Amino acid sequence: MARSTQHPPSGRGARRRPLALAVALLAGAALTLTGTSSATAAPTGPVYLNAKAPAEQRVGDLLRRMTLEEKVGQTAQAAVVRIQGDCMWSGGDLTERCMKEVFDDQEIGSILSGGGMPPKVNTPKAWAEMTNAIQRYAIEHSRLRIPLIYGVDAVHGHNNVIGATKTPQQLGLGATWNTGLVRELGASTSEAVKATGVSWNFAPVADISRDTRWGRYYETFAEDPILAGSLAEGFVKGSEDTGAVSATVKHFAGYSQPMNGHDRTETHVDPRYLRDTILPAYKQAIDAGADTVMVNSGSLNGIPAHASKYLLTDVLRKDFGFKGVVVSDWDDVRALQTRFHVVGSYADAAAKALNAGVDMAMLPPDAVDGYTAGAREAVRDGKVSMRRLDEAVARVLRLKMKLGLFENPFVDASKADGAVLGADKDLAARAATESMTLLRNEGNVLPLNKDLGKVVVAGPSADSVANQNGGWTIGWQGIPAGVDEPGVTVYEGVKAARGDAETVLAMDADEAVSETEGADAAVVVVGEKPGAEGELDSENPSLAADQQDLIDRLEKTGKPVVVVVVASRPIVLGSAADAKNLLMAWLPGSEAGTAVASVLFGDANPSGRLPVSWPKTVGDQPMSYLQLPGTNGGPSSNYDPLFPFGHGLSYTTYETRGLTLASSSVAKNGTVRASVTVANTGSRTGTLVVPVYVERPVSSVLVAPRRLAGFARVDLAAGQQRTVEVAFPMSRMAVTQGDVDGSGTPSVSSGAYKVVSGGKEAALTVR
Ligand code: NOJ
Numbered sequence: 001m002a003r004s005t006q007h008p009p010s011g012r013g014a015r016r017r018p019l020a021l022a023v024a025l026l027a028g029a030a031l032t033l034t035g036t037s038s039a040t041a042a043p044t045g046p047v048y049l050n051a052k053a054p055a056e057q058r059v060g061d062l063l064r065r066m067t068l069e070e071k072v073g074q075t076a077q078a079a080v081v082r083i084q085g086d087c088m089w090s091g092g093d094l095t096e097r098c099m100k101e102v103f104d105d106q107e108i109g110s111i112l113s114g115g116g117m118p119p120k121v122n123t124p125k126a127w128a129e130m131t132n133a134i135q136r137y138a139i140e141h142s143r144l145r146i147p148l149i150y151g152v153d154a155v156h157g158h159n160n161v162i163g164a165t166k167t168p169q170q171l172g173l174g175a176t177w178n179t180g181l182v183r184e185l186g187a188s189t190s191e192a193v194k195a196t197g198v199s200w201n202f203a204p205v206a207d208i209s210r211d212t213r214w215g216r217y218y219e220t221f222a223e224d225p226i227l228a229g230s231l232a233e234g235f236v237k238g239s240e241d242t243g244a245v246s247a248t249v250k251h252f253a254g255y256s257q258p259m260n261g262h263d264r265t266e267t268h269v270d271p272r273y274l275r276d277t278i279l280p281a282y283k284q285a286i287d288a289g290a291d292t293v294m295v296n297s298g299s300l301n302g303i304p305a306h307a308s309k310y311l312l313t314d315v316l317r318k319d320f321g322f323k324g325v326v327v328s329d330w331d332d333v334r335a336l337q338t339r340f341h342v343v344g345s346y347a348d349a350a351a352k353a354l355n356a357g358v359d360m361a362m363l364p365p366d367a368v369d370g371y372t373a374g375a376r377e378a379v380r381d382g383k384v385s386m387r388r389l390d391e392a393v394a395r396v397l398r399l400k401m402k403l404g405l406f407e408n409p410f411v412d413a414s415k416a417d418g419a420v421l422g423a424d425k426d427l428a429a430r431a432a433t434e435s436m437t438l439l440r441n442e443g444n445v446l447p448l449n450k451d452l453g454k455v456v457v458a459g460p461s462a463d464s465v466a467n468q469n470g471g472w473t474i475g476w477q478g479i480p481a482g483v484d485e486p487g488v489t490v491y492e493g494v495k496a497a498r499g500d501a502e503t504v505l506a507m508d509a510d511e512a513v514s515e516t517e518g519a520d521a522a523v524v525v526v527g528e529k530p531g532a533e534g535e536l537d538s539e540n541p542s543l544a545a546d547q548q549d550l551i552d553r554l555e556k557t558g559k560p561v562v563v564v565v566v567a568s569r570p571i572v573l574g575s576a577a578d579a580k581n582l583l584m585a586w587l588p589g590s591e592a593g594t595a596v597a598s599v600l601f602g603d604a605n606p607s608g609r610l611p612v613s614w615p616k617t618v619g620d621q622p623m624s625y626l627q628l629p630g631t632n633g634g635p636s637s638n639y640d641p642l643f644p645f646g647h648g649l650s651y652t653t654y655e656t657r658g659l660t661l662a663s664s665s666v667a668k669n670g671t672v673r674a675s676v677t678v679a680n681t682g683s684r685t686g687t688l689v690v691p692v693y694v695e696r697p698v699s700s701v702l703v704a705p706r707r708l709a710g711f712a713r714v715d716l717a718a719g720q721q722r723t724v725e726v727a728f729p730m731s732r733m734a735v736t737q738g739d740v741d742g743s744g745t746p747s748v749s750s751g752a753y754k755v756v757s758g759g760k761e762a763a764l765t766v767r
Helices: 019-026 055-065 068-074 096-105 124-140 170-176 179-195 225-241 271-287 309-319 346-356 365-380 386-402 413-420 425-435 465-469 490-498 509-517 545-556 574-578 592-600
Strands: 076-079 110-113 149-152 248-252 292-295 325-327 361-363 437-441 454-458 502-506 521-527 561-566 581-584 654-661 671-680 686-695 706-716 721-729 751-757 760-766
Touching: 055 386, 068 076, 068 365, 068 386, 076 365, 096 124, 124 149, 124 179, 124 413, 149 386, 170 179, 170 225, 170 425, 179 225, 179 413, 179 425, 225 271, 225 706, 248 271, 248 309, 292 309, 309 346, 325 386, 346 365, 346 386, 361 365, 365 386, 425 592, 454 490, 454 509, 490 502, 490 521, 490 592, 502 509, 509 521, 509 545, 521 545, 545 561, 545 574, 561 592, 581 592, 654 686, 654 751, 654 760, 671 686, 671 706, 671 751, 671 760, 686 721, 706 721
Parallel strands: 076 110, 076 361, 110 149, 248 292, 292 325, 454 502, 454 521, 521 561, 561 581
Antiparallel strands: 437 581, 654 671, 671 721, 686 706, 686 751, 751 760
16 A cells, blocks of 8 residues: 655645545455555655654644644544444444544544553454554544554553453562563563554553552552652653653552542642652652653642642643653543533633643543534633643654654554564563562461472462453453453462372362362462452452451361462451461462462562551551551551561571661762661572661651661572662652641751661761
């Protein structure tokens, strides 16, 4: 199929519409692109099509040629269902009528598949063919041949695609404390995403985990801002390393702490907590070079985040220096009118969001037309200045140019299956293995001997690919019924590890108990069903009573029982809190069984450490190790978890032998260099997470007794001792000064601090 190299005419009326080509595509003619076709203009063409011209010149040139309608279109991102099937929610084949409405009439510049929304046949090749077909139509029907940018939520691998490797969900990655690994995962995900014609990934989440009632808890990395920020930084760098995919730091800011634990209910955070605890993780990820930021869908202190000029302009642009694209969350521009009632019309909603700092509106199918009409009206009426619109459009165009979309808008669909199906399984298995967090190992039952006579594998998550993946897998709420998604379940992993030895799957509770009575050990895999967003909110984030009962009954057999928790959060365990052998597997993804089995049988030595506090009771929310000690003295008024932040056991033993500082005094803006000497005093190789905390000085503003300042992971052979340096800027310990209004600026208090790790400490004076 030859593509026209005709230069774009400058007048709107001269729009080219090679409809025959598009119709052929949409009629189902197989789109096979040989190689990646290039739209690079001849040197005599317009500057904006010249890939060699400086980006700013290209953007300026293109902007000058654009009409209001074309500009507004670049600030809009439509859900792909808007151009499939019935043009609304049905999905299915691309529909020419809808494509015409979206691209010819509304000039939309971006498409997303949000939480599923696959092509009719969900294979990588079909994804690539779909994105190519949409891209081709969009370019051919854009007077200026502006390519679109396609976005997805690839939050644990290319998770919407059947057969794509599913990495652990973020919270499990939090347990690895491994920024390098997370960077590798970001890169791997980008490769998969790119192979299907997608260049925008709505990940990572830089919100911090504070409340297990919230259904999106598992999408965060950690309760601690430094740990969450460092891992988000790793993901951003890895994602963008290839230069072909943009990451998104979301959900800016303060999304994870709705007051009553329910998603998108009001959030109230005082300015000091916002600045010192919530914002740093986003900042760290943004500083890593993230191309885009997504806005918090909820409200903060009585203002919808999408309407907050303070957040989106003062903090994000002025303080953080962010230069990229700010995208709204799902339908959140219209929500300013319909859900928040801060404005009376869609046009005013568009104005409010654009003026606050939103550059692109993410639109469900029924919100697209209203947005473009409203935004055009808002600009025509002077509610949004052309300058502000140009600024938003320029950011979008700059991004498309940076990603090379003007030159290489298509992918080779024939390569997509090969690039995606089962790709990087070893990496995903390694990530899942590193995430395994051994919480209890009484009597050293673990690791199990592979040659035990009979092992029973029981529990609702023992053989469930759906449960081990959680939400955002094929479908928004998890793998839809009837979808055959590959994955290694715990049962399969245990069976594979044991070869010919007898491994029995017992899904029924009575059967599990009677089988265990005649077995050498039981592995019981409990937890939660998949879900996402509000659907997974819980007023009682606990292990279901029947699962607690199953564990109790199995333990009563007197046989060794290992409880494996496959869950989106540290669920309150009830009677299972007394389980003798407890392994947290988080939501480990497609390679769950391989990872769990490798830890159960000792092929891998567990190294996961809790990135969050494990609560004893459901009343313990919100919770974090950074909470201030209560002054009442009542029971549990202090930090009182079942397992604390950072907890995790190993099959070997470690000792921290020393902690020294390069200098015992540091300037407020200086860097602390702590050297920690650790040793493996047991008989197995292992990896030790070395957290370095800073203890508070005398400070007029209250700060947690101990805050994480930096960390490292150290591989240690049996008997080996190593010294590792953990360096961190003292500015990480800054707190916002001022009275209860937090009206001061963040600064580091001078005085006497302590740096501590593994029971060792060193005095530090801050000047
Ligand atoms: C809503 C979610 O809040 C956000 O995380 C996601 O990226 C978008 N939907 C798109 O699916």
